[in-house]
Amino acid sequence: MKTAAPTSTDKPPGPETASHWVSYPRFLWRSMVLATDGNWLFYTWMTVLTAIALVGANVWAVQVRDGMIITDMNDHVSWGLYIANFTFMVGLAAGAVMMVIPAYIYHDRKMHDVVIVGELLSIAAIIMCLLFVTVDLGRPDRFWHLLPGLGRFNWPLSMLTWDVIVLNGYLLINLHICGYLLYTRFQGHAPHPKWYVPFVFLSIVWAISIHTVTAFLYCGLGGRPFWNTAMLAPRFLTSAFVTGPAFIILALQVIRRVSDFHVGDEPIKTLVGIMRVTILINLLMLGSEIFTEFYTGGAHTSSAHYLFFGLHGHTGLVPWIWTSVAFNVLAALFLLCPKITEHLWMLDIGCVLALVAIWIEKGMGLIIPGFIPSTLHEIVEYAPSLAEWKITAGIWAFGLMVYTIALKIALPTFTGKFSMNGSLTQYRPDSSESDATPKSH
């Protein structure tokens, strides 16, 4: 397998002399080899994810054939689990910027070493966003109507066109940053700041924009009082800055267990410091909204009534939202515990709680109650169908596959074990040149 790239092993040219026409395909080829090689844990993980993704693909194919009648959505609750997950994933993509800011603005060197873990998360999360929107389309075959130039792009009036621009733009920016850094590392060069630092700063602004625009998608609708609040975009961003760091902490914890990539405690401590603030602001904003809704009362607050306490005997979302509130509070308590960075298992639990809490808060607790009661005040409840769960699981599995492969290529490249000069045989994690030691807790 390792000799499958004959040109590279026959006469390895020096990095300075190699043309990009030669070295870039070689970089791609070796990345592909690296992405498909691993131990049994890796193969098992990827096989399981592939199986789940295939189940999702199959149900989606059935949905395209038979129509969205296989979902539990209807003309009252016309968006469901797909758009709920889409909203959450935009937050995850934006939240990864909380690694980029310390690394590039505050020149946190330790964070700089692991910032790629966050940037790759953005890529995987945006790909999942695009998939969640695609499976929500009644006519995915007409996607080209959305392409500027080819179709009819209702810009700047429709917020959805803004979302198309910012999401794809964010994907491209991050692909460029990660691709450029990895390629130069592969070549053995030092990356030239001119080619990536401006993009890093652009990506910081852009990260804010993706979740702001996604919030505007909902809060711009006057006919949906539950969404029609100026608080929505700030809340989206705050919760994104909880989920981003939470997911990255968990990813770092896994990376230090299953690979020899060195992950120090400092980046994790920095991320915990960020979460301690954002999770409290998020709770404050939740409290602020609850107060406004319930102290004022009236018909405009019936969605909030339905969500938190049920309305006219309909209580479908009540367990969801109280789970979210409880997990949010618990996660905050865990995170505020002074010794959390010494007891990392507690931190892991706190992060999982925060992720679940905000997944509910941004999905079942935000998208669904916007439709209940309907604009004519009819109450039609919604619970995702099995088909929707399968498609959702499929997209999650696919996203995790993308993230796993991206990390699997990026981490050895970054530690210099995988480069143009050295043939792949030098990529020997257990060799003595390894500058990192696996950590275990």
Added chain:
Amino acid sequence: MRCNSTGNCDGGCGSVSRRTALKAVGVTLGAAAFAKAMAPMTEWAPTVSLDEFLQKHYKELSPEEMQAVIQRLEKETRDQYGADVSIGDVKAQEGVQFAYALNLSICVGCRKCAEACHKENNHDRASQNSYIRVLEMQKGSIDLEKGNAHYDHPVPQRDKYYMPVQCQQCEKPPCVDVCPVEATWKEKDSIVVVDYNWCIGCRYCEAACPYHARRFNWTKPEISKEEINPVQSYLSNRIRPQGVMEKCTFCLHRTRQGRLPACLEACPTGARVFGNLLDPKSEIRWVLENKRVFVLKEELGTRPRFYYFFDK
């Protein structure tokens, strides 16, 4: 994330070729499984012709192209539903602004209008779809929250009044603003229409509409050959494809040719008034000038072209 050190490692040891073979098997199996998983798509793909896939937006079609599209649609209706229909493309007239008014004092809530809409517009039979919902309202309140669309008893009830709601053909329609692909727009006679062959089915308009006026085709509409209304129009009552939005068009295939909407003709009490706002002698103008009319959710600034009034 790394090779283990027990012999499966890279570097030319004996297991490499076995691993390569296993990878090849894995890739083949994966590809086969993917093809199998996507198989339902291949059953669906033939239902979308290349011409339909490449069809341009309504406003970009030349008269000849429109003619070809209509012939294709008529043929598809014949092939799929067994019915011979004629699909027109009747355009808006100059100097016409349609508006609707409804007398809440005499509406009895019989739902004849909703039923007429169901038949006229070739709605899906299975879901009993209609563009009109009739709310049973509590006397003493015009709060929609006190309304009930699911009443099932003789009408009219003494302490109730009845409010049919359909597309308000807003002057500032939020549904049109939010559409990412301009698949829905307001025609110059004030009717908001959908190009069913351009809509991508994102349902953003359905979320944006404050009047629950829009419907989605969750599956392919089901309607028997005998029940199909063969007098159809491209922008209104032709049988809609699966996966796209639809809405009330004030029966533009009728009203643009001087007829009245089906819901008005079906109303046994004469509660409905339809006409041209720009015609000073029209009945609708008389209602607006002489009755105390109101519109639904005026505070949202959508400026509906659908007016309600009480007689006494």
